[in-house]
Amino acid sequence: MEVLEGIKIIDLKEVFSTELLVLLKKIEIVSKKRGERVFLVGGIVRDSLLGIWSKDIDIVVEGDAINFSLELKKTIDAEKVITYEKFKTAVLVIDSKIKIDLASSRVEYYEYPASLPIVENSTIKEDMYRRDFTINSMALEIEGNFSSEVIDFYNGQEDLKNKKIKVLHNLSFIDDPTRIIRALRFAGRYKFDLEKKTEILLKDGISEGYLKKLSWPRLKQEFKILFDEKNSMRAICLLDKYNILEEIHPMIKCNEKTLEKIKKIEKVGKFFEIFKIEKWLIIFFILLENLEKNEFNQVLIKFDFTNKQIKKYNYGILKKTEILEKIKKIDLNSEIYIILNKISIETIVILMVESQNSDEESYRKIKKYLFEIKDVKPKIRGEDLIKKGIKPNKFFKSKLNYYFMLQLDNIHLKKIELLNF
Numbered sequence: 300m301e302v303l304e305g306i307k308i309i310d311l312k313e314v315f316s317t318e319l320l321v322l323l324k325k326i327e328i329v330s331k332k333r334g335e336r337v338f339l340v341g342g343i344v345r346d347s348l349l350g351i352w353s354k355d356i357d358i359v360v361e362g363d364a365i366n367f368s369l370e371l372k373k374t375i376d377a378e379k380v381i382t383y384e385k386f387k388t389a390v391l392v393i394d395s396k397i398k399i400d401l402a403s404s405r406v407e408y409y410e411y412p413a414s415l416p417i418v419e420n421s422t423i424k425e426d427m428y429r430r431d432f433t434i435n436s437m438a439l440e441i442e443g444n445f446s447s448e449v450i451d452f453y454n455g456q457e458d459l460k461n462k463k464i465k466v467l468h469n470l471s472f473i474d475d476p477t478r479i480i481r482a483l484r485f486a487g488r489y490k491f492d493l494e495k496k497t498e499i500l501l502k503d504g505i506s507e508g509y510l511k512k513l514s515w516p517r518l519k520q521e522f523k524i525l526f527d528e529k530n531s532m533r534a535i536c537l538l539d540k541y542n543i544l545e546e547i548h549p550m551i552k553c554n555e556k557t558l559e560k561i562k563k564i565e566k567v568g569k570f571f572e573i574f575k576i577e578k579w580l581i582i583f584f585i586l587l588e589n590l591e592k593n594e595f596n597q598v599l600i601k602f603d604f605t606n607k608q609i610k611k612y613n614y615g616i617l618k619k620t621e622i623l624e625k626i627k628k629i630d631l632n633s634e635i636y637i638i639l640n641k642i643s644i645e646t647i648v649i650l651m652v653e654s655q656n657s658d659e660e661s662y663r664k665i666k667k668y669l670f671e672i673k674d675v676k677p678k679i680r681g682e683d684l685i686k687k688g689i690k691p692n693k694f695f696k697s698k699l700n701y702y703f704m705l706q707l708d709n710i711h712l713k714k715i716e717l718l719n720f
């Protein structure tokens with residue numbers, strides 16, 4: 300990742316897709332009509348400078364973002380607009396892939412450390428100053444020919460080039476302690492370092508207990524976002540280095556073995572999409588696996604898991620070794636099904652990754668379950684048994700189950716062959 304030396308002008312036409320440019324044109328038209336300047340800000344500017352495609356579009360309106368978004372909705376085919384009067388912001392959902400966040404340029408006051416901010420209108424310069432890090436405090440005006448100078452009051456480009464995460468002022472982590480975790484997330488993601496003074500402020504913030512001042516839902520959300528990062532390992536090492544994992548549970552240990560597992564998990568990213576798994580959950584469980592049962596349950600309660608989920612996960616995660624032992628000894632599809640069907644998909648993926656390279660046979664069976672067994676639908680249904688003259692009684696369900704197991708072990712048998720087996 301190289302930030303081009305000295306480049307201050309960005310030609311948006313070279314950076315963005317045609318789809319996005321069409322959208323920006325419409326934004327520009329509304330901006331002209333309303334006489335309000337609009338800017339791309341935050342992550343999309345940072346990532347454009349790094350040559351990375353960013354899917355989040357953050358826009359600041361020097362004016363009234365709510366009315367701006369309502370007017371914009373008339374010209375673009377958006378699914379919906381959600382407005383937040385209190386924060387003077389709006390979200391325009393274009394479709395499942397694209398959403399635009401609009402905010403009125405603002406200053407924020409924090410009544411007390413870690414509180415939610417009080418918002419007042421301001422210029423783009425002041426708006427940039429309220430932000431977390433210099434690399435996130437740059438803007439690009441959406442105007443005329445889309446050849447826009449990077450608005451960079453706080454040397455974000457310099458820090459991007461020098462790979463530094465730097466706060467804009469000494470109170471940044473006090474105002475919003477979630478920035479402590481954000482700093483490590485960005486440092487991990489881009490392989491950047493914390494700028495010297497920023498690191499001191501961050502360490503002070505941690506030892507002063509700023510994170511404890513946050514409401515748990517806000518803290519939890521930051522952990523989830525970090526664990527969801529494509530390559531979360533470096534950021535997790537940083538959480539460990541600065542003793543932040545302790546906020547989840549003091550007994551969490553992030554040792555070599557844990558990191559080795561996370562590394563393996565990061566390599567099988569494609570499974571998360573295929574099986575619709577939330578990646579953060581897998582990373583989270585790997586971090587929790589050395590806890591005792593009651594400690595594990597405590598953390599899951601803190602993270603708002605239901606009792607049913609807690610039961611399911613703690614069986615799978617805490618009994619992993621036993622489950623792998625059982626899998627070693629079996630071979631039939633029905634046996635694999637019986638063992639794995641009661642375990643969460645997240646645990647199964649962890650089991651698969653753990654057995655890879657160390658126990659190829661179990662790895663093969665788990666993979667077979669995921670790709671060939673898990674989604675098999677029973678060919679024999681209740682009505683088929685009734686037609687066959689079997690009366691619905693208390694054994695009916697186990698009869699159906701018998702046929703299903705038979706089907707799993709004889710996957711190519713037709714329905715009629717199964718019924719006559």
Ligand code: CTP
Pocket residue numbers: 340341342343353355357429430431432435436475477478481
């Ligand atoms: N921001 C901030 N302080 C926070 C959260 C966000 O100053 N605690 C500002 C930053 O300028 C950030 C922008 O709001 O760039 C958007 O925030 P967010 O969408 O959370 O992050 P991105 O920078 O877009 O990063 P990501 O690529 O992770 O979405």
